[in-house]
Amino acid sequence: MQEYERAVLEKYDIDVIGTRKTRGAILCETNLGLLLLKEVKGSEKRIPVLCGVYDFLQRQGYEKVDYILKTKEGECAARMEDGGVYVLKRWFQGRECDVRKPAELLSASGNLAKLHMVMRWPDGPVRETGLNGETGLNGETGLNGETKPAGKMKKSDLTEGLESEYLRHNRELSKVRKFVRSVSPKGEFEYAFLRCFDQMYQWGEAALQELMTSGCGKLLKESRRQGCMVHGEYNYHNILMIQGDYNYRKEPYRIATTNFEKFKSDVQVEDLYYFLRKVMEKHGWKVRLGDNMLNAYAAIRPLSEAEMEYLCVRFIYPEKFWKTADSYYRSNKAWVSSKNIEKLQTAIHQTEEKKRFLEEIFSFHL
Known part of the structure; x- marks a missing residue:
């Protein structure tokens, strides 16, 4: 040491x-x-408030x-x-959830549902500090745990989060296209980006249109009224399969959930969207696996029509394409990494697979 x-x-x-x-x-x-x-x-x-969240979860069992x-x-x-x-x-003595094993992914989906059942704290520190949909505290907090309430929440904070995000992302995509068109000579990334841009942008516009006619704003407002919290980064790295606490053949997995540092007040199925999207990208948007994961979650915490609508809107948006384009634009464009090219090609290739996923799970047709 x-x-x-x-x-x-x-x-x-x-x-x-x-x-x-x-x-x-x-x-x-x-x-x-x-x-x-x-x-x-x-x-x-965030540390004292995070401690309070951990204490609350343990009190809830x-x-x-x-x-x-x-x-x-x-x-x-x-x-x-x-x-x-x-x-x-x-x-904990254990290992990360294995994304290659469907049984573990289903157990992790059920674990998330159990977590969401107890992550409701109407009068908790998230509301008191004004931590609504943000990754940082709006209130002032000391290390000893005293918290000063933040200012009153604006109505726009409740209803326009996703709308403003998608509008901004679509503007950014157009900005990247304008830049790529001016690049000379163009490389593999630039040619691939321009070839698929119209199709991907159409998905972005479709997500925005679906959002505008949905009840997502109302769902978000109700979630915050009830004090609903999300983990904020629920992925297989933060899901530990605990050693010695289960028998693989006879008993369900025992799971520890870690790294709540990005917790916030939000629609709880945002966690489910994030986890499922990460898994689906690894599995080529396999409909059966995705459906089974949704069912594993819903068997413990049933999904409302509004929540399914929210998930649909989130999946429609070409998140991976936007992230790759954003990364390219912010990086050294004189040299595009092979990893960025691979990510772009994956996003393009998986579009048809995701389209089938949306059609069969959510009955959405572009």
Whole structure:
């Protein structure tokens, strides 16, 4: 153990048996079990509220989470003299959800439904801090947990989030096309982008039109009234299949859900959209798998008509195409990475597969 690590861990009331490095953090064997020491990047304001969310989940009976341990002084984070800020979290012996195994994906879908059932906190810190659809706090929060309420929420914040996002993304796509047309000489990326632009832009316009005639704004307003929260980054990296707690052949998987740092107030099926989109991109938009994942979720937390409508709108938008174009525009355009070219080709290739997915699952026809 290095001296700096030791100095951080000495701020906690634990006995450290051993440590080892892992991805962006340090795993610690202690008298309290397996813990994870992680440096805080960016704002510290969310940490006390995040601690409150973890406490709330455990009080609701959802215990398999990486809650944050407090220091000897009762702080949510350890501050070092050099300005470094660290959190110590409970961790688990296990592995990430295997995206290649449908059984694990179905278990993870059911786990998300269970999580959403308890992530409703009408009078919780998310409302008090004005954390509505944002990744940062609008209120002022200290490390000891005091929170000052933020300003009153604007009506536009409730109804125009997705609309303004899609309008902005479509404008950005047009801007990228204008730039690509001016590039000389053009490379593989530029030619592929221009060939598929009209088709992809049509999908973007279709998503916006569906959104304008949908009840998504009302759904968002109702979700916030009920204090609905989302994980914010529910993907297979943050879903741990716990070792020793289940028998593969006879019992369901035991799952731990980790890394709630991007939690916020939002329509809860936004989590489901994000998770399902990531999986579908890996599986070529297989209708049967997607349908089974939706059913696994709905068997625990039934999906309303408005939520299915929301999911449909989200899937219509060509998210991967926009992200790839945005990445290209913000990068060194003199040299386009092979990874960006591959992502663009995948987005184009999967359009027909996603079209079939939307037709069969949501009865949407472009």
